Amino acid sequence: MEQLPTRKKVIETLFEKWTPEDKTELIPVSAALNRVLARDYAASCTIPVVRASCMDGVAVMSERFRDGIPDTSEWKNGEDFCRADTGDDFDDRYDAVIPIEAVTISDEGKLTIMPEVKVTSGMNIRPAGSTIRKGDPVAKKNRRLRPFDLSCLAMGNITEVEVYRKPRIAFLPTGNELVPLGAEVRRGNNIDSNSILAENLLLEMGAEPVMYPVTADCAEDTAASLDRALKEADVVVLNGGSSKGEEDINARLLEERGAALFHWVAAAPGKPLCAALIDNKPVINIPGPPVAVLYGMDWCIRAIVHRLLHVPMPKRQTIQGVLTEEIAAPPTMEILCMMDVDHTEEGYRVRQKPWKGGGSMADTLGAGAIYITELGVSSKQPGETVEVTLLRGEEDFL
Numbered sequence: 543m544e545q546l547p548t549r550k551k552v553i554e555t556l557f558e559k560w561t562p563e564d565k566t567e568l569i570p571v572s573a574a575l576n577r578v579l580a581r582d583y584a585a586s587c588t589i590p591v592v593r594a595s596c597m598d599g600v601a602v603m604s605e606r607f608r609d610g611i612p613d614t615s616e617w618k619n620g621e622d623f624c625r626a627d628t629g630d631d632f633d634d635r636y637d638a639v640i641p642i643e644a645v646t647i648s649d650e651g652k653l654t655i656m657p658e659v660k661v662t663s664g665m666n667i668r669p670a671g672s673t674i675r676k677g678d679p680v681a682k683k684n685r686r687l688r689p690f691d692l693s694c695l696a697m698g699n700i701t702e703v704e705v706y707r708k709p710r711i712a713f714l715p716t717g718n719e720l721v722p723l724g725a726e727v728r729r730g731n732n733i734d735s736n737s738i739l740a741e742n743l744l745l746e747m748g749a750e751p752v753m754y755p756v757t758a759d760c761a762e763d764t765a766a767s768l769d770r771a772l773k774e775a776d777v778v779v780l781n782g783g784s785s786k787g788e789e790d791i792n793a794r795l796l797e798e799r800g801a802a803l804f805h806w807v808a809a810a811p812g813k814p815l816c817a818a819l820i821d822n823k824p825v826i827n828i829p830g831p832p833v834a835v836l837y838g839m840d841w842c843i844r845a846i847v848h849r850l851l852h853v854p855m856p857k858r859q860t861i862q863g864v865l866t867e868e869i870a871a872p873p874t875m876e877i878l879c880m881m882d883v884d885h886t887e888e889g890y891r892v893r894q895k896p897w898k899g900g901g902s903m904a905d906t907l908g909a910g911a912i913y914i915t916e917l918g919v920s921s922k923q924p925g926e927t928v929e930v931t932l933l934r935g936e937e938d939f940l
C-alpha cells in the first residue's frame with residue numbers, strides 16, 4: 543500500500559515552503575495576558591529611586607550609636623529620628639532603621655530604644671534599584687506573557703508592549719446539507735457544529751478566528767469565499783468537501799489552482815486533508831467529519847498558529863493507562879483514537895471509543911483523552927500500557 547505523507551512530513555514541507563510574515567501590534571500591558579512579545583523589554587525606571595526601609599520601624603543616624611545606645615530623652619521626631627515603615631522612603635540624614643518592636647514611642651513622642659539593639663549603617667534598608675534598575679531586562683522576545691511577566695513589565699514602568707498580532711485564521715464551512723445552530727433540522731440536514739468547535743479551539747490556541755457562514759457546494763461560491771478569506775486572514779481553513787463525492791469540490795479547487803502540496807495524509811480521521819499554499823498563505827482543507835476537524839485542527843492548524851505566534855506548542859498532560867480492549871490500526875497511518883479513561887485503585891484503565899459505527903459522534907467527541915497510533919505498529923493488546931493525552935484536567939478523572 544502506498545505510504546501517504548505523515549503529519550510530520552506535511553508540516554515540515556509546509557514550513558519549508560512558507561515564509562510567514564511577522565505582524566506585530568502595540569497594546570497596553572494591561573491587555574497583554576497570554577500574548578507573545580515581539581521584542582525584548584528593559585526597565586525604564588529605578589525603584590526605589592533612592593532607598594527604602596525594609597522593616598516597619600524608626601529611621602535613625604547610625605553614627606550616634608557608635609558608643610552604644612545614646613540618650614534619646616531630648617530626641618525629636620522628624621529631627622533625630624522618624625517613622626519609616628516597610629517600603630517607605632525617608633530623609634537622607636538617616637541611614638539605618640530600627641524595627642518597631644525594639645523601640646517604644648510615648649504618647650508625647652518620646653523615643654526609647656531597647657538596650658540590646660545594635661545599630662549599623664544601612665541596617666534594614668533596601669538600596670536604590672533593589673526592586674528594579676533602569677535598563678534591567680524585564681521581559682524577553684518570544685515569551686508568552688504570564689501574570690508575573692506583566693508585573694515585571696509594570697515594575698519597569700512599561701505601559702505598552704509590542705506583541706505578535708493574533709494569527710487570523712479563517713474558517714469556511716461548506717456543504718449543502720448544513721444548517722446553522724438553532725435552525726430546524728430537516729431530513730438530510732446536519733448542524734454546522736464544526737464552526738463552534740473550530741472557533742473555540744482557535745481561541746484556546748491564542749488565534750483570532752475569522753468565521754464565515756456556510757458556503758454551498760458550488761465551485762464559484764467557494765472560490766469567492768476563499769478569495770475573500772485570503773484577503774482577510776493569515777491562514778484559511780476550508781472545511782468539508784475534501785474527498786471523492788460529487789460535491790467534494792474544495793480539495794479539487796486547491797489542486798486546480800496548482801496550490802496543493804498534499805492531498806490525502808497518513809492521519810485519520812481526516813485522511814483526505816489537503817494542504818496548500820496560496821499567496822504565501824497556508825490553505826488547509828480539513829475533511830468534514832467532526833473528529834477529523836478535531837484532529838486536523840490539532841496537528842495541523844495548531845502547529846501553524848504556534849509558528850505564527852513564535853512559541854513552541856504547549857505540552858499537554860499525559861497519563862499511562864492499561865488498555866482494556868485491543869486497538870487495531872493500519873501500521874501506515876497515525877490514527878486518532880478517542881479514549882475513555884477510568885481511574886481505579888490499580889491506576890488508569892483506557893479504552894478506545896468507536897469513531898465509525900457502534901457509537902454516536904457526540905459520544906465520541908466527549909472522550910476524556912486521545913491516543914495516536916504509532917507508524918509501524920498494527921495493534922495494541924489488552925493489558926498493554928499506553929500513554930494517552932488528557933483532554934480535560936486530571937482532577938476530572940480522580
Ligand SMILES: Nc1nc2c(c(=O)[nH]1)N[C@H]1C(S)=C(S)[C@@H](COP(=O)(O)OP(=O)(O)OC[C@H]3O[C@@H](n4cnc5c(N)ncnc54)[C@H](O)[C@@H]3O)O[C@H]1N2
Pocket residue numbers: 715716717719720732733734735736737781782783784785786787790811812813814828829830831832834
Ligand atoms: N467513496 C469514498 N467516500 C469517502 C472516502 C473515500 O475515500 N471514498 N473518504 C471518507 C473519508 S476518509 C472522509 S474523512 C470523508 C471526508 O469527507 P469530506 O471532507 O468530503 O466532507 P463532507 O462530505 O462534506 O462531509 C462529511 C461529513 O461531515 C459532516 N460535516 C461537514 N461539515 C460539517 C460541519 N461544518 N459541521 C458538522 N458536520 C459537518 C457532513 O455533514 C458529513 O456528514 O469522506 C469519506 N468518504
Ligand code: MOO
Pocket residue numbers: 809810811812813814829831834
Ligand atoms: O479519515 Mo476519514 O479519515 O475516515 O474520517
